[in-house]
Amino acid sequence: MMQKMKELLLFQVGELQVGMDLSFVRSIQDAPNNTSKQIEKHNRFAPLTADHDISIYNLSAILGNENSSGNTENKKLIVVNTKDRPVGLIVERVHRVIKADIDMIEPLSPIFRGPALSCFPMVLKHKHEGRLILLMSPQSLVNIVRRMQKPQDLRDGLDSKIRDESRSEIKSADTVIAEMIMNSRQNVMEWEGNQSII
Amino acid sequence: MQEINHTTALIQKVLIFAVRTPDVADRQVYFLFSIRQMEDILLETLVTPVPFSRSYLKGITQWQDKVVPVISLEECLGLESSNHRKDTRLIVLRIPTKDAGQLSYCRIMMQVVPPFRMLSLPIDCDPVSDEWIPERHLVRGVYEWENKFLLVVHMEKILGGVIADSRENKMAS
Numbered sequence: 153m154m155q156k157m158k159e160l161l162l163f164q165v166g167e168l169q170v171g172m173d174l175s176f177v178r179s180i181q182d183a184p185n186n187t188s189k190q191i192e193k194h195n196r197f198a199p200l201t202a203d204h205d206i207s208i209y210n211l212s213a214i215l216g217n218e219n220s221s222g223n224t225e226n227k228k229l230i231v232v233n234t235k236d237r238p239v240g241l242i243v244e245r246v247h248r249v250i251k252a253d254i255d256m257i258e259p260l261s262p263i264f265r266g267p268a269l270s271c272f273p274m275v276l277k278h279k280h281e282g283r284l285i286l287l288m289s290p291q292s293l294v295n296i297v298r299r300m301q302k303p304q305d306l307r308d309g310l311d312s313k314i315r316d317e318s319r320s321e322i323k324s325a326d327t328v329i330a331e332m333i334m335n336s337r338q339n340v341m342e343w344e345g346n347q348s349i350i
Numbered sequence: 351m352q353e354i355n356h357t358t359a360l361i362q363k364v365l366i367f368a369v370r371t372p373d374v375a376d377r378q379v380y381f382l383f384s385i386r387q388m389e390d391i392l393l394e395t396l397v398t399p400v401p402f403s404r405s406y407l408k409g410i411t412q413w414q415d416k417v418v419p420v421i422s423l424e425e426c427l428g429l430e431s432s433n434h435r436k437d438t439r440l441i442v443l444r445i446p447t448k449d450a451g452q453l454s455y456c457r458i459m460m461q462v463v464p465p466f467r468m469l470s471l472p473i474d475c476d477p478v479s480d481e482w483i484p485e486r487h488l489v490r491g492v493y494e495w496e497n498k499f500l501l502v503v504h505m506e507k508i509l510g511g512v513i514a515d516s517r518e519n520k521m522a523s
Contacts, residue, residue: 168399215401260400260410261419261456263509267402275410275417282396284410286415296402 156254161277162285163230164245165211171276172323174249176232183227183242184208206231208240209297232290239294252276259289267296362471366500367462371429374482374499382500383422383443385468387462389457390442395420411459413442426508428484435463445505452523456509475500 161173208229230241236291256277260269270292371379390413397409397420406425410417420440424431433443441462444455475495480486483501490502 168401217432252395258417261509262416263419263421263458264400264403268400268404268407271402272400277412277415277417284412286398286400286410 157251158254158257159249159288160252161230161249162247163228163243165215165243168215169247169283169285170211170272171285172290173287176234176290177253178231178233178238180246180254181229181231182231183225185225206240207294208242209294210242211317212242212244214293232291234291234294239290241290250278252278260286271296300341308312325338356395364469364471364473366469367464367466369429369501370424370431370463377494377497377499379499379501381462382502384490387443387445387505388441389444391438391466392459395440395459397418402458408461413459414458416457418459419444420461421508423460423503423508427488428486441510443505445509447506447509458505458509459514473500 160171161174161177162169162171164170227242227244230243230246231238250295257278258275260272260275262269264272271289273289273292274285274287276287278285318323362380365385365388366380366382366396369379373379378496389393392413395411395413397411399409400407401423403409408420411420422431438461440459441506443458443460445458447454447456472491475493478492478494478499480489480492483489483492483522488504490504493500493502
């Protein structure tokens with residue numbers, strides 16, 4: 153009998169351990185230096201390769217970790233595929249890749265609604281230091297952050313922009329859930345050197 | 351026959367415990383839940399916060415094999431918080447939902463302060479105004495009993511996210 157397994161990348165954002173479907177991930181590398189002022193504003197455009205500019209988002213700042221600073225030293229940059237183009241996510245640490253039975257993955261309760269539900273549509277019942285692991289949809293996160301004008305909006309979470317966003321995001325959450333649970337790896341991964349980093 | 355008697359006894363029992371909010375009209379306020387809604391009482395659990403969620407949603411935790419949201423019912427109802435006691439407990443409530451026509455149950459965990467008191471129905475109480483509750487649409491009823499207010503909450507609406515719609519509509523208007 154075939155087991156239905158998902159490959160998930162686990163990483164640290166502030167105090168929170170987060171997971172992501174490995175099929176979204178293109179590469180992992182050291183976070184770029186000297187970008188603190190721009191990254192405090194949550195994103196910037198940086199020449200990552202010779203022919204591509206990508207948006208970089210500091211997840212610690214976005215997810216409201218008070219201890220987060222703009223200093224990206226010793227942090228990691230995860231480059232992920234989104235609908236339009238790749239984006240970079242700066243995280244504290246990249247832990248490891250795990251294979252999880254899909255029976256271990258549950259939808260987040262609909263009580264959360266809005267941006268919380270669309271950014272974290274699923275939960276992995278694999279505990280890290282006693283806590284559950286939220287599974288992130290990078291596409292939903294990017295959609296929400298792109299519409300933010302001020303960092304304060306992110307912390308408030310109830311700003312009208314977010315609420316408007318949440319209405320449209322609720323529909324797309326179904327798509328995200330389907331992607332995470334049902335689809336096999338559709339994206340072509342450029343997984344270079346990840347073993348040494350992980 | 352014994353089973354029927356047991357079920358009847360369960361239906362007729364309710365549990366009350368203090369709401370962590372200041373007295374209203376010199377009366378202490380209590381939540382009232384049916385024993386059938388209660389599934390467990392825990393001393394503590396580790397809660398995983400969910401970014402971007404509203405403040406009354408404290409996060410998620412695992413209870414048995416289920417992922418359960420943890421909420422502050424006082425904040426959810428818009429009530430002023432008054433109690434900062436550390437000897438809190440967590441109760442697991444089950445809420446009936448219909449999933450493709452089939453009855454199933456969702457769970458919610460909430461932080462409460464002991465003591466818990468069990469009462470048998472019927473209770474000699476009178477319905478009173480709920481005007482003092484900011485999110486009164488989430489309340490089934492408020493009743494006066496022994497110089498206390500008993501508050502019966504509409505858990506299905508809370509689980510369904512009706513609170514969010516209500517607040518958004520208010521802000522929009």
